[in-house]
Amino acid sequence: MTISIKDLNKKYGEQWALKNVSLNVDKGEVIGLLGPNGAGKSTLMKCIVGALEPTSGEILVNDRSVKDHAFETKQFIGYLPENNPLYMDMYVKEYLSFVADIRKQTSQSIDEVIEKVGLTPEKNKKIKQLSKGYKQRVGLAQAIIHQPDILILDEPTNGLDPNQIIEIRNLIKEVGENKTVIISTHIMQEVAALCSRVVLLNKGEKLADKSIVEFQGKYETLEAAFHDLTTQTKAEV
Template sequence: MSIEVKNINKTYGKQNALNDVSFNIESGEIVGFLGPNGAGKSTLMKILTTFLPTTEGIAIVNGFDVVLEPKRVQKNVGYLPEHNPLYLEMYVREYLEFNANVHKIATSEIEKVISQTGLASEAHKKIHELSKGYRQRVGLANALLHDPQVLILDEPTTGLDPNQLVEIRALIKGLGGKEKGKTILLSTHIMQEVEAMCDRVIIINEGRIVLDKKLKELTESKQQIIEVEFDYRVEEVALQKINNVSKVENSKGFAYQIYCDTEKDMRGDVFDFAHDNGLKILQLHKKNPTLEKLFIELTSQK
């Protein structure tokens, strides 16, 4: 197991930032970590990188406890924080040499990460002369210097233009996976980022995990939602007796959302239900939940 999070709680005074958060990440997985602002993403990432202590619970990275063995964790983790901290007056190669000395790493590793992150053409420049995309590459190169097994990336594509987005996505995806062996936990607000790079998605809201699934399960899900409005009130339990119905929600008035687990178009079954029970259908729609809709559904304020 590459990352183990067990019943993590984090409080600031009376405020709970994380509430009983638990999940495991296998070696080589690229996991998208989603949530609205203030949900607890950055707090958890700072715990995993030893910048913050837990209030309760255990976090283990590559076999090392973040509280008991922080130095060993730091040797196994490459971290790119949301606000990429760079010394802007330093040259790219100079900055990486400085950090290589901190890590006591051979200078040969500098050329390796420069090549790996596509910085060769910019390595002679000062960091303040670089575009945002290349500054992100410098941050990634720095995170990779000590060849960590785990990469923790907090909003790595914020502020990039479309071309830079494509390049950074390809770079990150190329670092992870079973062949490369690096585990990547990637925080983002952008659903397309997850769909383009990740194997799995974890959604956190108000300090709690509200979804943890393989991306393939979500994109290939047979689930459909039938939105229907009748001319009269119907008990949810009656609608749940329709074949393949997993959940029913009364959205407002006489309108319902019927969740079905089947590839079959369920509108006909709902129409038959209405006919058999003497109901008129005022509206009837079918939709398939996407990751973005699921995110909104799980994180919107009730």
């Protein structure tokens, strides 16, 4: 399942959130989408999943236009937004049943995804009673309940403690096997653990698109490479 993005632009009023971004993601790749706050990462993800319409440019999912075939392409994609918008007064299983119904999934798929993401002990609790780590599990469960070929994960470990980060990271590694995955994160250890390739955005523009080894290059750490590349001018990069 491939993603092809060509000359993508998104403008809010007078401000460009994305400027001429082009990107190809092949089946089975795990891409780390990096960049400072306001770089355009979430905007790019929202455009891919069809939550935002770009100002110009084209996005193809498995050779189908996201704009012209919105319903069809969304069936291929599982999406976990940055703010994980859950219905806090719903019970875990009730919420996932609601999502499964929208996705036209069977009751068996609900039980399977609950077990897969480790929610079995919490399935009869209200979502608002869960820890942040378990809420992220619920968000991940809704993203994979229809067994999508593509996973788009926006800051999936944001706000978690170190133990929760490791748990969610391992879970992403497991559920992301044989899928095309794009992960936005500020945690470089996460990139090193999960990703095969880095795409770096800054001020709406693509600065780098390289393997982990190439991205780190001459620098001792991924953090050092990130800092240097995002503080250089475009001409220097």
